[in-house]
Amino acid sequence: MTVTESRPADQGSAAPATRTLTLIQAVTEALREELARDERVVVFGQDVGARGGVFLATAGLQAEFGERRVFDTPLSEASIVGVAVGMAVRGMRPVAEIQFADYMGPGFDQIVSQAAKIRYRSGGQFTAPLVIRTPSGGGVKGGHHHSQSPEAYYAHTPGLKVVMPSTPYDAKGLLKAAIRGSDPVIYFEPKRLYRASKGEVPTYDYTIELGRGAVRREGGDLTLIGYGGVMPDVEKAAQALSGEGVEAEVIDLRSLVPWDRDLVLGSVEKTGRAVLVSEAPRTANFMGEVAYVIQEALFDRLLAPVSQVAGFDTPYPYVQDKVYLPGANRIAAACVKALTY
């Protein structure tokens, strides 16, 4: 796998010290470093304190920073999100955890009516720079209330930024950038990659600008674009195609709002073919927007229709969860179809 990080680490040119972390360890490390860096940063949510969150993303942070900085809240997404808004307006840097993205419903009004709009409705007099972290996506036998991919709802709301990493390096750099930024960020963590995604993470401070994608693999025959939990399967498909003599360029969007249109369009202009992969239900899937932009910009350069591999328009199923998800075979088949169009 070739990782092309166009923005070098923010600090220094000395040989970077790195070590292997899992994605969730990278999340914890980002939180720890930001808590240490800025007194205004607080971390809270259901079970995040003594237990460290249901997935242990905040494990050890309360012991290290105290109950004032890292605390449990009542079981109420509306108040978790709403409190984050109020704290941010009053000058703090709240990082709220919603236990599962599936549970954001009761906090939806707070996200779309308050967090997303307060800068706009006040003419910039009041702002809410907050981060809502939440595990999302399927693949962990969670059924339809622990497996959904609701990113499109939030991507559809002006005023919010939407991020979903797939590697430990990105998870840390994007989370730190989100915490330091000036806008509300919905930060989705693909839960099936929490421990499955391992990678090198620098020990020095770095951030990754929101809105920049990453090229995971270079190739000239078609462009495979994904984000979040599907990325390992996207890369597996590309690997399999390579064995057949087809070189796919693999792009990880990393941020949905804003998203890296220059990177995507540059790649599709080169390859002439695009296959878009996400596990969210197909109808009104965020990738529909990516497909639209590609066809609008590059209609006469396309060698095949832009195609989507997505989840199905059903509630997320429990028993058939592996069938529901777009695995490497389904992704590769879509590529073959695009290549033989």
Place this chain on the structure above:
Amino acid sequence: MIQPFTSDPLRWVAEDGQPIRELPARFTPDVLRGLHRDMVRAREFDRKLVTLLRQGRTTFYAQSRGMEATQVGLARSIQVGHDWVWPYYRDHALGLTMGVPLLDLVSQCLGTNSDPSRGRQMPHHFGAERQNFVSISSSIASQVPPAAGNALAQKYLGVGEITVCTFGDGATSEGDWHAGVNMAAVNGAPCLFVCENNQWAISTPLRAQTASETVHVKARAYGMPGYLVDGNDIVAVMEVMSSVAEEVRQGNGPALVECLTYRVGSHSNADADAEKNYRTREEVALWTGRDPIARVEGLLEHLGHPVSAEERADLIAATHREVDEAVRQAEASGQPDWRIMFEDVYADLPVHLREQAAFLRAEQTGGQA
């Protein structure tokens, strides 16, 4: 010490202006005259804005006639510019008395360039950074959890401020209300929750809103004191508010104050015939007779310092001139153009908004997209 959970509203002055318990020393005739002035100014602002609405110069207005003692009394019980307020959409008298410039309020209603929120919100949704008066949103009770968060931040930062969160009786049925009040109570956040119970949520009466005897008793369930106040008695409002605000400031956790009052006018221009439609004329007449401004005038008369007809007329005329001048200035500043649509969505303009702004610029200026 003022008692919470009383069955009758706490009251200092009877409807005819006679004190029914000893008038606190701070309510000198001069102070009462100042409060009377604030209330008349708020009422005349109301009247003038309704006129602007009828003239089609603004498109929405939420009257607060009858609720002046509640809002003015609250404004005069907090530290303006130090404390923070998360108001609801009927709070112009609160904002006005807190010192939000009348020009800003009028400008917001007209959506002109002089509007600090730049014509982005519907009329009567103010916000003022200087007074820590957080921009009003329309969605009911959605300000309650953020107010709890604002108060939590104040506690965390140790700044000696409190947060005031206002709402109507209808808001107490929303999930956000319960979530926010509970959150503040669990964390001992310095938040003063104020229910401006005007008894009607558009056309839904309080008895169809809740099976609770009234609103303030709900505080008991969340572990905080709840106070019931005659919201048309400005002395009672200020006595209770300043005492409770001090308790909240001292770190004793949040409190809920219910001001029992009445919206004499319609909810908005959407139900202009409220008196003929969902309320009885008798009920409206009863509450019109409990006018908070008349009550202060009665009290001043009782104290031997009556407000003369001439003084009242001068006050009304001065406010009308002030509003007229503000309307003139606001309209002279012009309407914001298409550019304001794209600003303040994010801190910076992301590429997709830059492109959309370029498209609209070309369309609006007759150029190429």
